Amino acid sequence: MSEASMNMASEVARKPLILGNKTYKDISDDICEPVEAAPGKRWLALLLSAKGLFLFYLIHIAIVVSTGMGLLGVNSPIAWGTMIITFVFWIGIGHAGTLISAILFLFRQKWRTSVARSAEAMTVFAVMTAGIFPLIHTGRPWLDFWLLPYPNQRGPLWVNFRSPLLWDVFAVSTYATVSSVFWYVGLVPDFATLRDRAKTKIRRLIYGALSMGWRGSARDWAHYEMVYLILAGLSTPLVLSVHTIVSFDFAVSQLPGWHTTIFPPYFVAGAIFSGFGMVVTLLTLVRIGFPKFKDYITIDHMEVMNKIIMATGLMVGYAYGSEFFIAWYSGNPYEQYAFINRAFGPYAWSYWIMVTCNVIIPQLFWVKKFRRSIPVMFVVSIFVNIGMWFERFVITVTSLHRDFLPSSWGMYEWSWFDTAILSGSFGMFLTIFMLYLKFVPAISIAEVKPVLYVGRQRPGGH
């Protein structure tokens, strides 16, 4: 940091981002410790439970794929069920990671460095988890390569580029690729740190290969920082486009309750809201599991994220209100019925769970004490996750179950397989996340070091 900005920092008495008077060596030691130490019992227990749930998930996917989609509650009026709801849920979770790693980077938010790595890992794993659902939802997943425009012997018959579902194929696969690459580029210098600290040959070999021989010369860093900036700049419109296109899956149809222009911003705000909920859930647990990380992921970091949860929660609440207003103002009886049915029809319970979890409960964060309390933020973040799953349930199911013709109305036949697939997807996500915590530095070493002296006097008076 330059002299001028140091002076400015002391004038506004900035709080340190990293606690505990660390040195550069302490940072490397602290962050590499979980990767280098033998796995603890608690970590192993969590990994095995997550893996158990993952196996349970795989078995139920196998049964659904071999028997058919009819095992889920989908039926004639409600052709989109748990698969699509949970797909949108997990894709949304991923958005907070990109917001932290890319958008906050462009806004020069220095606090992001402590949480960016884990948030972005969450993005990559959430998109992996999400990607499975539409593939199975097709009913015949072994033919999923038909989604791609490849030269074939059926004409060649091409995919329909006018369909939002195909836009989704491109949006989600681009998002998965670019976020994985962005995450990996961020990891390269840290893998080099692990390589140079390695005590055994095999460790040196594996982390050496992962670091691709990174050395950290000034010329390399100049290119590296430029590419990091470019990737942040590319990911920012990309992440906004992904949930916009997911919302097009609904908004481009003409179903009452779906066919609205508010969907893209409403979906993006909801995605960031739910993603921050998941980041807070995971990071409270990471702080408990690795007590040394409390100096890096401080209460101040958690508080900032809780503020974002509250802000995006209010945006989502505004969208709920706006939808009702426009339904009334449009004068369209079908649209009006769709919303009255949402709030007071047979699925009113799910609507009010959504409103309670997403709009009412986050209001707790107006109180500073609650924003800075780990137990409170953990519970609120779980409610946010539940609420955001129900938001997608409400959007998908309530609009489909009663459309224009009362003769074609119906109800979603929730089955054991819906429960198994929904809960099992957490097994997949958590298994990957637990492995990540053990094998990859969970805080970006090379990004945390430059912000070490924020709000702190440098030794030697610089």
Add this chain to the structure above:
Amino acid sequence: MAKLGGVAGIWLDDHACVEAAAKVRAAGFKKFDAITPFPVHGMEEAVGIKRSWIPYVTFAAGTLGLASGVALQYWTSAVSWPINVGGKPFFSGPAFAPVMFELTILFAALFSVGALFAACRLPKVDPPVIDPDLTSHKFAIFIPENDVGYNAERCEQLLKSLGAVETKRISAY
């Protein structure tokens, strides 16, 4: 980066290393390099590194991605097998925008990272290690033997006088 020897000085403080780099440059050296565990603010100016050329690659790749998005959709939907979907034109511009956009981003991102690997000559197999702590908490300046006015003893003296805690003769960089 062929096998090149030279002299390296090691610092424990990033600011001191940047100041030293600026003075090494002022002493007339041109090809020297700094090795740091993280991007040190001001090091590019101190070493005299030009702005990275990678943004030009990004722009070209993004344009290529956009063009492929247009070409793919135009050729499949309007040339190879035109299908009338709801009376829309075969080349439905607005409906084709999302895929054009995604391919622009995809190409730009992948080519930029590819350019980064090319620029840094990655992957490197077993790069020579000057000091294993250079990826953790030490900072180095390396003057290669082919630099202008190189002389091992004088370089060592220069680096020491600039505050290096240690100097090393390196046989391969």
